[in-house]
Amino acid sequence: MSTDSVDIERRIDKGKARARSPEPTEDTPLLGSASGSYTSRVEPETTPRRLYSKLVSVFLISLSSCVVLLLLVVLIVFSYRSRAVSASPDEILQHAVVLRGPDGVDVLNTTGDGGVWLLVRGRVGVDAGEVAGVKEVAGDNILQDAWKSIGRWGIRRLDRVTVNLSSIEISPESDPSNPLTTLHFPPMELPLTANPPPDNSWLTPVAIRVLIRPTKDIQTLKRFVRDSWKRGQIRVQAVVDHAIVQGGGLDDGGWRQLITVAHSNIHTKIHITIPRLPGLPPAGRDEPLPDVNQLLTLQSFRVTSEHDTLALTANATVINPLSLDLDFTSPVLPFTVSLPPVNASTDYLSVPIANVTTQSFTLTHPNISLSINGTVLPFPRDAFSALSAFLSNYVSAIDSDIILSTPFFPGLSLPAKFPAPHPKPTILRDVTIHDMKIKPVGSGMAASGTVLARVVLPHGIEVGVDVVRVFPDVIVYDGPVPDPADGQPQTASSSCVLNYPVDDHDNVPPAPPLPDPLPERAFAHIRPDAWLASVSEPVESGDGEGSAVSVSANIVDVPLEVLPGREREFSNFVSKVIFGTQGAIAGVQGVAAVAVHVHGLPFENGRDGEMELTGLPFQGSVRIGKRTLLGHFTG
Known part of the structure; x- marks a missing residue:
C-alpha cells in the first residue's frame, strides 16, 4: 500500500471506536519525543501527589497554630486564674467588691x-x-x-x-x-x-x-x-x-x-x-447611748371599754437616726408591755399588762410616726402590786418604768418610760357636803349630810366607770380653805390599790397624819369608821378630760373631832352660825378614796373587780345655816 492510500485511510476512519496508535514503520523514531503519547500517560499520576503534599503542609501549620494559640489561652487563663486564687478574701473585699x-x-x-x-x-x-x-x-x-x-x-x-x-x-x-x-x-x-x-x-x-x-x-x-x-x-x-x-x-x-x-x-x-446620727449625740465621746425613752415619745393614748376588755390605741414618734434615704416598709410589729417588779430583791419577773402592735410604717425624717393598738391582758393576782404602783405614779404625775419586748427578738427587753400627765391630774373635783348638819352626840359632835363630787379620769382614759364606795377624810375650816401659796401644808400624794374580785372590802384606807403644824382656821376633823356606799352616773366631761361621773354618798352621824388646841376656833365658828343672818361658810379639805368598777377590766378568773383610788386630794366649801346648827343644839 502506498503512502497516499494510508493517509486517505486515516482521514476516512472517524468512527466512535477508540483511536489506535499507528503501527510503527521504518520511519518511526526509537525514542518518543516529549510531546508524544507516552508522556501524556505519566502526567495524571504526578498532580495528586503534589496536592496531597500541600494539604499536609497546611494541616500541620494549622495544627501548630491552634496548639500555640491554645497554649497561649491556657497560659493566659492559668495566669489570671492563679491571680484570682492567690488573692486573699480580705483583698477582694477591700479592693474588688463594691457595695x-x-x-x-x-x-x-x-x-x-x-x-x-x-x-x-x-x-x-x-x-x-x-x-x-x-x-x-x-x-x-x-x-x-x-x-x-x-x-x-x-x-x-x-x-x-x-x-x-x-x-x-x-x-x-x-x-x-x-x-x-x-x-x-x-x-x-x-x-x-x-x-x-x-x-x-x-x-x-x-x-x-x-x-x-x-x-x-x-x-x-x-x-x-x-x-x-x-x-x-x-x-x-x-x-x-x-x-x-x-x-x-x-x-x-x-x-x-x-x-x-x-x-x-x-x-x-x-x-x-459610726457616722453622725441625727437626733443623737455624737458617738465616741464617752457619752452613753440614749435610752429608748429619749428616742420614743408618746404623743397620745386612749383606753376604752370594748367587749369585756380594755382596748388601747396610741400615737407615738421615734427619732430616725438614719441620714440616708432608705426605702423601708415595716410589717406589723408585735410588742408586749410589762411592768418591772415592785421589789427587785424579792420579785424577779416582770408583769405583762398589755399586748400591742405597731401598724406598718415607713421611714420619715426627722421622726417616724407610729400607730399603735392593742388590748389589756387579764391580771393575775400577783400583778396587783406592780399595777397599783404604776397607777399611783400616773395619778401623781410621776413617770413610770415599763419594759418592751417582742417575739421577733426573744430575750431582748428594752426599758422605757411611760409618761404621766403634767400637771398632776385632779381626779376628785367639786366636793361639797350638801345639807350638812352638826349636832352633839354624847360627849362629842357628829356631822350628817350628803357628799357630792365629780370623779374625772385623766385625759385619754375613756372607760366606763361606776363609783360604788367613797371614804372621805376631811378637815373643816372656819371660812374658805387657805391658798396653798400661803405656805400651808399640802396633802399626801395620790395612790391606787387594785383589789382582786374576791378581796374583802371591809378594810378602810389608812389614816393620814394630821398636818403639822395645823393650818390656820382649821378646827375639826371628820373621818367615818367605814366606807360609804355611793351612787354615780355618767356626766359630760370637758376638753382634756377622760370619763367623768357624778357621785353622791350620805354621811350619817359621822364623828366630828375638834382638833387639838382649836376649841376657840370651833367656838367662834358656832357663834357665826348662831348670830349670823346667813350662817357661815365652812371650808373642807382633805383626801378621799373611791372604789371604782371599771367596765372591761380583765381578771384571770373572769370576774369584775374594783380599783381603789386612794389619797385623792380635794377641797371645797359648804354653807352651814342657823337652823341646821341651832335645832340640834337646842333640841
Missing part, C-alpha cells in the same frame, strides 16, 4: 425561733479587673496592654459569677467566742466588671434575701452596742467556713462553670466608723 446601700429593706417573715428573713435591695459590683490585674494603668507598654486586653475580653465573656457561702458568723473583734448574729444567704449572682469607671454608675441593682439570727445572749449584745458607741466605731470579725465562686449565673451551663475558685476558713475583720 452601696442598702436602698431598701423589706421584712419578709420570721422563722419562729428568732430568725428574720429580709429582702435587702442595694447596688453591687465586682471589679474583676482589679483581682486579675488587667485594669488599664498609665504607662503600660504595647505588650502589657495587649496582654491585659485579652484578660478584659475574657472577663466580659464570663460576665458574672455565682457565689455559694456557708453561714457567716459575726462576732465582736475583742471577743470572737461570743457571736452577735449569724447570716444565711442563698446562692447569689454577682456581675463582673473588667475596667469600671471612677463613679458608681457601673454598679448593678440587686435584691438579696438574707436570714438573720441574732444572738439570744442579750447581755453580750448590749455590751457590744454600748462599747461600740463609746468607741465610736463598730469592730467585728466575720467568719465563713467555705465560699465557692463559680463562673456564670445560677442557670448558666457550659464552659463558664468550669471556672471555679474555692476558699475555706475565711476570717476577715470589719471596722465601720
Whole structure:
C-alpha cells in the first residue's frame, strides 16, 4: 500500500471506536519525543501527589497554630486564674467588691425561733479587673496592654459569677467566742466588671434575701452596742467556713462553670466608723447611748371599754437616726408591755399588762410616726402590786418604768418610760357636803349630810366607770380653805390599790397624819369608821378630760373631832352660825378614796373587780345655816 492510500485511510476512519496508535514503520523514531503519547500517560499520576503534599503542609501549620494559640489561652487563663486564687478574701473585699446601700429593706417573715428573713435591695459590683490585674494603668507598654486586653475580653465573656457561702458568723473583734448574729444567704449572682469607671454608675441593682439570727445572749449584745458607741466605731470579725465562686449565673451551663475558685476558713475583720446620727449625740465621746425613752415619745393614748376588755390605741414618734434615704416598709410589729417588779430583791419577773402592735410604717425624717393598738391582758393576782404602783405614779404625775419586748427578738427587753400627765391630774373635783348638819352626840359632835363630787379620769382614759364606795377624810375650816401659796401644808400624794374580785372590802384606807403644824382656821376633823356606799352616773366631761361621773354618798352621824388646841376656833365658828343672818361658810379639805368598777377590766378568773383610788386630794366649801346648827343644839 502506498503512502497516499494510508493517509486517505486515516482521514476516512472517524468512527466512535477508540483511536489506535499507528503501527510503527521504518520511519518511526526509537525514542518518543516529549510531546508524544507516552508522556501524556505519566502526567495524571504526578498532580495528586503534589496536592496531597500541600494539604499536609497546611494541616500541620494549622495544627501548630491552634496548639500555640491554645497554649497561649491556657497560659493566659492559668495566669489570671492563679491571680484570682492567690488573692486573699480580705483583698477582694477591700479592693474588688463594691457595695452601696442598702436602698431598701423589706421584712419578709420570721422563722419562729428568732430568725428574720429580709429582702435587702442595694447596688453591687465586682471589679474583676482589679483581682486579675488587667485594669488599664498609665504607662503600660504595647505588650502589657495587649496582654491585659485579652484578660478584659475574657472577663466580659464570663460576665458574672455565682457565689455559694456557708453561714457567716459575726462576732465582736475583742471577743470572737461570743457571736452577735449569724447570716444565711442563698446562692447569689454577682456581675463582673473588667475596667469600671471612677463613679458608681457601673454598679448593678440587686435584691438579696438574707436570714438573720441574732444572738439570744442579750447581755453580750448590749455590751457590744454600748462599747461600740463609746468607741465610736463598730469592730467585728466575720467568719465563713467555705465560699465557692463559680463562673456564670445560677442557670448558666457550659464552659463558664468550669471556672471555679474555692476558699475555706475565711476570717476577715470589719471596722465601720459610726457616722453622725441625727437626733443623737455624737458617738465616741464617752457619752452613753440614749435610752429608748429619749428616742420614743408618746404623743397620745386612749383606753376604752370594748367587749369585756380594755382596748388601747396610741400615737407615738421615734427619732430616725438614719441620714440616708432608705426605702423601708415595716410589717406589723408585735410588742408586749410589762411592768418591772415592785421589789427587785424579792420579785424577779416582770408583769405583762398589755399586748400591742405597731401598724406598718415607713421611714420619715426627722421622726417616724407610729400607730399603735392593742388590748389589756387579764391580771393575775400577783400583778396587783406592780399595777397599783404604776397607777399611783400616773395619778401623781410621776413617770413610770415599763419594759418592751417582742417575739421577733426573744430575750431582748428594752426599758422605757411611760409618761404621766403634767400637771398632776385632779381626779376628785367639786366636793361639797350638801345639807350638812352638826349636832352633839354624847360627849362629842357628829356631822350628817350628803357628799357630792365629780370623779374625772385623766385625759385619754375613756372607760366606763361606776363609783360604788367613797371614804372621805376631811378637815373643816372656819371660812374658805387657805391658798396653798400661803405656805400651808399640802396633802399626801395620790395612790391606787387594785383589789382582786374576791378581796374583802371591809378594810378602810389608812389614816393620814394630821398636818403639822395645823393650818390656820382649821378646827375639826371628820373621818367615818367605814366606807360609804355611793351612787354615780355618767356626766359630760370637758376638753382634756377622760370619763367623768357624778357621785353622791350620805354621811350619817359621822364623828366630828375638834382638833387639838382649836376649841376657840370651833367656838367662834358656832357663834357665826348662831348670830349670823346667813350662817357661815365652812371650808373642807382633805383626801378621799373611791372604789371604782371599771367596765372591761380583765381578771384571770373572769370576774369584775374594783380599783381603789386612794389619797385623792380635794377641797371645797359648804354653807352651814342657823337652823341646821341651832335645832340640834337646842333640841
